[in-house]
Amino acid sequence: MADNFKNFIAGEWVAPASGAYFENRNPADWNDVIGCFPRSGPDDVARAIASAKRGFAAWSRTPAPIRGQVLQRVGELLVLRKEAIAQAMTREMGKVLAETRGDVQEGIDTAFYAASEGRRLFGRVVPSELRNKWAMAYRRPIGVAGLITPFNFPMAIPTWKMFPALACGNAVIFKPAEDVPHTAHLLVEILVEAGLPPEVIQLVHGQGSVVGRALVEHPDVPVISFTGSTETGAVIGAACGRLHKRLSLEMGGKNAMIVMEDADLDLALDGVLWGAFGTTGQRCTATSRLILHEKIHDTFLRSVCDRAGQLRLGPGLDPKTEVGPLIHEEARKKVEYYVGVGKEQGASVAIGGAEPGDKALAAGWFYRPTVLAGVQPGMRVEQEEIFGPVLSVLKVSDLAEAIRVNNDVHYGLSSSIYTRNVNSAFRAMEDLDTGITYVNAPTIGAEAHLPFGGVKQTGNGHREGGWAVYDFYSEIKVVYVDYSGKLQRAQIDTEA
Ligand code: UN1
Numbered sequence: 001m002a003d004n005f006k007n008f009i010a011g012e013w014v015a016p017a018s019g020a021y022f023e024n025r026n027p028a029d030w031n032d033v034i035g036c037f038p039r040s041g042p043d044d045v046a047r048a049i050a051s052a053k054r055g056f057a058a059w060s061r062t063p064a065p066i067r068g069q070v071l072q073r074v075g076e077l078l079v080l081r082k083e084a085i086a087q088a089m090t091r092e093m094g095k096v097l098a099e100t101r102g103d104v105q106e107g108i109d110t111a112f113y114a115a116s117e118g119r120r121l122f123g124r125v126v127p128s129e130l131r132n133k134w135a136m137a138y139r140r141p142i143g144v145a146g147l148i149t150p151f152n153f154p155m156a157i158p159t160w161k162m163f164p165a166l167a168c169g170n171a172v173i174f175k176p177a178e179d180v181p182h183t184a185h186l187l188v189e190i191l192v193e194a195g196l197p198p199e200v201i202q203l204v205h206g207q208g209s210v211v212g213r214a215l216v217e218h219p220d221v222p223v224i225s226f227t228g229s230t231e232t233g234a235v236i237g238a239a240c241g242r243l244h245k246r247l248s249l250e251m252g253g254k255n256a257m258i259v260m261e262d263a264d265l266d267l268a269l270d271g272v273l274w275g276a277f278g279t280t281g282q283r284c285t286a287t288s289r290l291i292l293h294e295k296i297h298d299t300f301l302r303s304v305c306d307r308a309g310q311l312r313l314g315p316g317l318d319p320k321t322e323v324g325p326l327i328h329e330e331a332r333k334k335v336e337y338y339v340g341v342g343k344e345q346g347a348s349v350a351i352g353g354a355e356p357g358d359k360a361l362a363a364g365w366f367y368r369p370t371v372l373a374g375v376q377p378g379m380r381v382e383q384e385e386i387f388g389p390v391l392s393v394l395k396v397s398d399l400a401e402a403i404r405v406n407n408d409v410h411y412g413l414s415s416s417i418y419t420r421n422v423n424s425a426f427r428a429m430e431d432l433d434t435g436i437t438y439v440n441a442p443t444i445g446a447e448a449h450l451p452f453g454g455v456k457q458t459g460n461g462h463r464e465g466g467w468a469v470y471d472f473y474s475e476i477k478v479v480y481v482d483y484s485g486k487l488q489r490a491q492i493d494t495e496a
Helices: 040-061 064-093 097-117 156-165 180-193 208-217 230-242 267-282 297-310 327-343 400-407 421-431
Strands: 007-011 011-014 021-026 029-038 124-127 133-140 143-148 170-175 201-203 224-227 244-249 255-258 289-291 348-351 371-373 392-398 412-420 437-440 475-481
Touching: 007 040, 021 064, 029 064, 029 180, 040 143, 040 170, 040 201, 040 208, 064 097, 064 156, 064 180, 097 156, 143 156, 143 208, 156 170, 156 180, 156 224, 170 208, 180 201, 208 224, 208 230, 224 230, 230 244, 255 267, 255 400, 267 289, 267 297, 267 392, 267 412, 289 297, 289 400, 297 348, 297 371, 297 392, 327 348, 327 371, 327 392, 392 400, 400 421, 412 421, 421 437
Parallel strands: 143 170, 143 224, 170 201, 224 244, 255 289, 255 412, 289 392, 371 392, 412 437
Antiparallel strands: 007 011, 007 201, 021 029, 124 133, 133 475, 348 371
16 A cells, blocks of 8 residues: 655645545556655645745745755755655656756755855845935735646755745645646655745645636636646736736747757757657656758767667656656657657658557556657647657758747747857847847756746747746835925925
């Protein structure tokens, strides 16, 4: 019998009101049940919100540097448990250990950044237009933040949201993806152990359509941050618009790597394999389109296929594995579906395009790294996010065409160009219509201390990470102090 895990509500580990649970299984071996997690309902969410409001009342008054100290201890505990968490994460999410270690490291980096931000959280003091008067703007906490997170970065993405939210003095309700509840449990254990006042963090497991919806619809949760599909983001956006909530959305991508004829092709080859097939293509930033200059198209495509065909599939816990499984059966079906759509619309499968057919992998959701050649702009495999190990390859005749192809999608998260020509690099930097551009590096690999996010239908204008996210989690208050002892009218009593 697998263990029953609990929610963390009102400072205690508690069973869901319904008594119902869902199973968490290993995507590399579906017979391996990791545990059973609460299938929570609106009652659990309501209790969590009531408690988080009490937590907020105390935490919002705790001096920010002291809040930072708690996050410092969180970071230190993450350092101590990095390996154990990485192992648990690989078991429930599937990606290889080097990547889950990186995922935890991103959480550590985010914790230490947030800890030090507790001693900054800068406001501004600006000159008043009147004598004997001060004008200043400072940050205030907002309230209870509802955080809804995806499966692909079970530690990094929750921490991107949670640590800045906490540093800014908000209370947090955390609804992790159903595929990765164990990592979420381990993270919340650390927060409590680090001395976060218990009602400041609530962990409510369950379905997005129930728990996520209840958070989004509840009037006492003024801040929502969501990372996931563009379809779900649209539903959340509509509800938050109706309720006037502050909302940060991070959604899909259709990220391209451009390889010019003057590029270092060995470097570009390593880059595209990592960008397209790292995390089994399950990153919002994954390289899902490869735009090749016609002069190097044929040879480069051949090299990509040679190398992609050699990537070793297997369980992420095996040190020899390079590509793990997809997260679940529907994810693999979606990949199969899109490979079919690609073929129907005239693309050809240059490598992959099937399950591995290896008995040892039959109990997992594996799919061979796949390269679709002959893809034309506008095809569905060129436009739509697949979120799997599928790379669509296009041919262009110059940089201007490459940039046009890159930009002609609804998404705008990440992009990349490989070139040795500084003019091409800067032209691309200016004209690629994405939130992030890499020069001579693949589309993945953002660092925690820089803003992360995209344009167009990838997001709604906010950024995670770096300094920018602290604006999202704080309200600006402006204070004028007039010590002239008389009525001074702005815009009127302003003569020198
Ligand atoms: C994602 O793409 O889903 O930039 C998040 C990266 C990681 C985070 C990716 N630091 O590749």
